Amino acid sequence: MDIQGLFSIDGKIALVTGGSRGIGEMIVAGFLANGAKVYIASRKADACEVYLGELDRSVRGRVHSIAR
Numbered sequence: 001m002d003i004q005g006l007f008s009i010d011g012k013i014a015l016v017t018g019g020s021r022g023i024g025e026m027i028v029a030g031f032l033a034n035g036a037k038v039y040i041a042s043r044k045a046d047a048c049e050v051y052l053g054e055l056d057r058s059v060r061g062r063v064h065s066i067a068r
Contacts, residue, residue: 008034008035009031009034009035009036010034010035010036011035011036011037012035012036012037013036013037013038013039014031014036014037014038014039015038015039015041016028016031016038016039016040016041017041017042018041018042019038019040019041019042019048019051020040020042020044020047020048020050020051020065021047021051024040025051028040028051028063032055032059032062032063036062037062037063038062038063038064039063039064039065039066040052040063040064040065040066041065041066041067041068042065042066042067043067043068044067045065045067048065048067049065051065052065
């Protein structure tokens with residue numbers, strides 16, 4: 001059994017609610033580091049934009065924000 005393949009998130013899409021700070025921010029970073037495309041849902045659009053600006057350029061095409 002290929003354990004790496006079984007639990008791989010490479011190429012998957014993830015939605016992280018509250019992903020612009022705290023634990024959610026760490027989850028977003030972990031998903032991005034392991035190859036997922038990530039959507040961050042938050043009530044605070046400005047917090048999302050600040051966090052997206054802090055991310056490394058190499059992942060910016062794989063992370064998007066959804067604010068309400």
